[in-house]
Amino acid sequence: MGRPGTTTAFTGYPRASGEAGPDAGAADCCERAVNETPRARPGIQPAVGVDQTMTPPDAATDVQTTALGPDDPVQLGSYTLLGKLGEGGMGTVYLGRSETGRLVAIKVIRADVAGDAEFRSRFRLEAETARRVARVCTAEVLDAAPDAARPYLVTEFIEGRTLARFVTESGPLSAANLEQLAVGVAAALTAIHSAGIVHRDLKPSNVVLSPFGPRVIDFGIARALDSASNLTGNLQQLGTPAFMAPEQIQGETITPAVDIFSWGGLVTFAATGRYPFGDASAQVLLYRAVNEAPRLDGLDPPLREIVADAMAKSPSARPTAQQLMLRLLGEPSSVAEIDPEATVIQVLDGWKLPTADGTGSTGGAGGDGTTVAAGREQRPAATVRGSGRAPRSARRMALVAAGAAVAVLATVGGVLALASGGSGADGEGVKVVDILPKSDVGLDDDTLVYSSEQEGRRAIYSLRVGPDGRPGQPQRLTVDDTKPAALPVIVGPQRKTVLYTVIDSSPSLVAIAADGSGAPMPLFTSGPAAELVIAPDARASVDPTGRFVVIRAVRGPNDGLTGLYVAAVDGSSVRRLNVPAGATDPSWSPTGDRIVFFVGSGGVDGGALFTIDADPAAAGAKPVQLTPGTEGFDADPTWSPDGKKVAFRRAFDPNLAETDVFVMDASPGATPLRLTEAPGRDQDPTFVAGDGKLIAFTSQRDGPTNREIYVTSATAPDDANARKLTSFRGDDATPRWTSG
Template sequence: MSPMAQSAPASGAPEPGALQPLLPSDPSQLAGYRLLGRLGAGGMGVVYLGRTANGELAAVKVTHAEQADQADFRARFRREVEAARRVVSPWAVPVLGADPDAPEPWMATAFVPGPSLGEAVRGHGPLPERSVSILGGAVARALAAVHTAGLVHRDVKPGNILLAVDGPRLIDFGIARATGETGLTSTDMVVGTPGFLAPEQAEARADEIGPAADVFALGCLLAFAATGRPPFGSGSMDALLYRTVHDEPDLAGVPDGLLDLVRQCLAKRPAERPTAEEVAARLTEDAPGAAADWLPAPVVTTIAARSAAMLALPAIDATAPGIDPAAAQKPSRRGFLLLGAAAAVLAAGGGAYALIDARRDDDTQGDGKAPAPKRNTWAIGLLADLSGPAKEIGQAQERGARLAVEQFNALHKGKPFTLELKVSDDRGDRGGALAAARRLTTDPSVVAVLGPTSDDTGQAALPAFEEAGLPLLTVSAGYNMLALRAAPSPPNTTVLRAIPNHIMAGTYLAWTATLLPQIRRPGVLQERTDDQYSWQYTGGVRFGFKYAGITPHFRVVPGRATDYRKIIGEMIDAGIDAYVHCGVRSTAVRAARALKELGFTGPKFTGQHVFGSAFLEEAGAAAEGWFVCAPVVDPVARAADAKQKPADHKAVQDFLTAHRKRYGTDPAFYTGESFDVVNMVTSWLFTSAAKGPLSRKGLWQALRAQSYTGAMGGYQFDDHGELKGVGTFVYGVENGAYKAIGAAPSSPANKKA
């Protein structure tokens, strides 16, 4: 597959959403717009809500100055402005102003207070058939205007469709291209969003990318709106690109009245797809004008709430031209309405008020005349799944973090500051993870955060930490892109990963298997329930076996597969002498039962997403003899290891004693690592407090550079924030329990290549 660029620099900010407070570093004015808050932010820039002197609201996209200095950037941004201005349609957001030549190029478009299609579906579920039909007709008409202007949008996706009471709006022409134009983008670069691009885009066939590519994306969009999921699934970029080119779409749940049209839009060959005009003609029902009944009630409520929030924004500046300053200060009915709306906003979610108030307290005593008193309480944040699917891990992390904070306060009573633990439960829900993260990142007392529990919530929450410059330390999220960023994205200065990423963990698992010299033909199953994890883990396993000179038998199955007896039977017939499961717990249970039923006697291996008590309970006797690699140490086994250095032995024994005293039980897996990581932060804070005022600025770099030894072992990080060393540990299932075997090897035991 070709290299991937998900969006051009001008389109780096994510979809505009609910209004967030301005940061201290944000400007208050830009080119005649008073900036009122943030609608979104990313590595390439920020989208602000702005208002002109006459009260007109706009979404103002501002790019970072360092992006503007990159080759081709201004040409791309200028092209985005020109493309957006060429499109004339009631269903495309118009450009109100722009300056591609400014030190930080900007563009203002009309503000739509509603959510994006993606946000609406994630928050409220799929749309009914009538809503999808009206949505499709309006977007098709917008695309017809794009194509009439001689352009191809090339990034039609749920985040680029905003929902308003009078119909949807198409936004973002950052990677739009004139038909037949190939300049400014490498011919071998895939441009667009995986899962919402055409096969010709997925294979970077530049000469074939035309209006039909937008129609294919429209088909993906309609399927998503109707079912709540993309028709080619989710997961890694390579997997999505492969499925887009080779697999048939999953259209289960698309209403019968739309099914044929969606299928035609998703034809693999561009010539077999209808035009945007033909799609619009077939979706004959007009958009609803001023009525809001084209959308489900919960979505309308969201639009209404955001519209009401606009009423609660600050009044137009009294010094603006044409406004009488005296008159502006007189009470009015609008003033009372604004007061009521503001109260409603604060009642619904006081995070914005809390941040503004806390920012004032950091700078003054409230009257603007004197510095605020020095802060004597700081906080460690915990972002974890405490009540969702991974609550076993999240609750263990909370115990470890709380124990570390309590220990710090007990040891340093009366010292420069006291520590608190502030907890935010993301419930394992990707849709709510960003809001859960912002409860911590907007709190100025929080200096660093332990979390997240899972990959999905980590990806969703990451923008909040990047915007705030707040370190995020994880002991359980192994998705590689949380720390390793592909160019042209800015390098990671946010995440410290205290475990191996999934690719390296898969490599260590393969090298663990080579400790058994009889293995010559391992079978490797990649199942796609969590495609992102399984694809990365399989990639590591593939590399590990290749480096050892071993050729496995690979099999890939969809996540919905249930007949594991047949799947495993075919692998056994192919001559496998070991089994490696790259997938989640539920499918590992199926595989374990099938292997037992079929009498397979070879060794069986799996990784992090299977490790835990649930696998033992659900697989029962079929789990016996499995080897499971996980990024955690058994603290009881570590305490019993007489080979440790005396200081290390004392550290783990003290941890066990403290945990037993505090909680009355031995610590669960992931508790010790959380205890260590929080102690790593607090030890740096205590040392630094003696040198001057504490600040979270520069903390990531300071933590990354240090070497720390805790109860569970040592922690060092490379320049990317990735853990140095192996960090993967092997467990065997024996008599229904995990038995610690030791650390995974750092190289294959029987290397042949």
């Protein structure tokens, strides 16, 4: 390999005497690309560090890699490792050389995955299957070592820039190359699917634009991940947010149709330089993929129609890879089986990527989608036929490049959080808080949110209370009647978003604009937060900035224990608080520094109240007990707007037949003040936004009737004058006036 600053030219399959030249037909080129290895050009000097006696064709190349570290192997079986091409969720990808001198890409599985016996068994079967994939626009799987201490998969090393890098550096593909790409990748999918394999992570960084046409890489062991019992949810759900199909995002059955959807997104990117659902964080892209139509502006009408069908929300509505090829070839009504190899040879005849110096683009790409450039001069950005588009701005190009670079990390792994800036970070790109759906105007301080069950359907409502204390008409925010929505909380200082919990067999956290406009947005669908298994009836609470959520989960990342977890709303970070497993109903202080919660006692619905430092840096923080839990069972804590007091409900018997609302200073040993005492079950207190002089709560005061929402003084017992806010038909519960 060449040292930094040196160039050792290596540009493909150069002709010897009597061989076809650069303009030879694709049939000859494809045959040699499959069956031969590149020959070194006369006069090329071997790269530094390469054995000078080496005569095989791959002896000289300028592939850019990272140097091997002290913990990296130097030999795997018969392969000599030359450097690292990239690292991803499942392990490390190396550039290697076979005994015959052929360059290969070697994926080495990480140790904890390798320790799963079921994974090894499936890995063996899947690798063998992958080796039978027809070599049609794919990277050939050459070897596998499922029984090695660290299992590995060996594929041919494909020369050329990835589609991601080509578009970033040189702009969208020209019309002819775009059509060839569309057919070539469809042909590769036909071969892959015919072998019984689903790629699951088709994206621009997994397509190499070789001198002889597009080549799809990084397939072959995806299904083995499903069987690995110790894999995290991230790794089991392969895919990259910008190109994932709706059913993949929602955890439904994976079929070849997910690759067809990704094909549509990939072709859109190749034609326009844009992701099919725009530039945004992972959370936004996943939401758009499920709920919005792809953005296909810039595609010529015939191709646009095919791409639109490929990206249909329903998997059954998408064409197969064979049908894609027939439509691309103008034979949509044909029922004949296509020979992908013969077809692609015809279509790729004349394939040549333009570069500034008029030669084919060079470089290499490892099996992880890592791009290695050959130091060629870049050409101006191409335009799409008929689009009239000017080259993208430098900033736009940087964003695409950043997205492609991050996607490399998902090599054989799963969904990675692509949110720019990480958890709430400032700087260029979308801030974490900005991914949430928002109303144009936030809820004012006179408005609360709550859940109400009417005719067996539980939904989220908002309710404005006038200056005279009289409530207006409730506004329904959620419209999905199939799953009960409960435990709402208002987000952020602008109060433009509401979070709520969907109570289901697999509870989930959802965000919606505070005025109910637009579709709800599921949270925690990617990144480490995707591994959270939210507890039934878990109420979320949000930090004052709206960037982080604290919620109870029965399991966290890496088989984390039951307890309270703090997660970025974009799913990019998760940490478990140092609290007992029974901790629940957390509430984040408006000052942002503390979280209050209760821990059940004796198996009853209640116990004692505690606080803990909410600072992510305070990992060793310990809970501080606020109430003894011996005078009654204390639960449902919430903060006052100034962060100085905590309101809660106290039960006086294990059956919760009588519960009342109390308020106390947020310090250990403080004496609670009892605010309600009328017979009934007063619970779920929430301070009225603003000065905090009033408290709303749920109560069931009129015997065996539905729960309703009341408001009373937060500073003195005044139960006799408690005002009923809801008297509508239905069971009203869990009001929230603030985010805490």
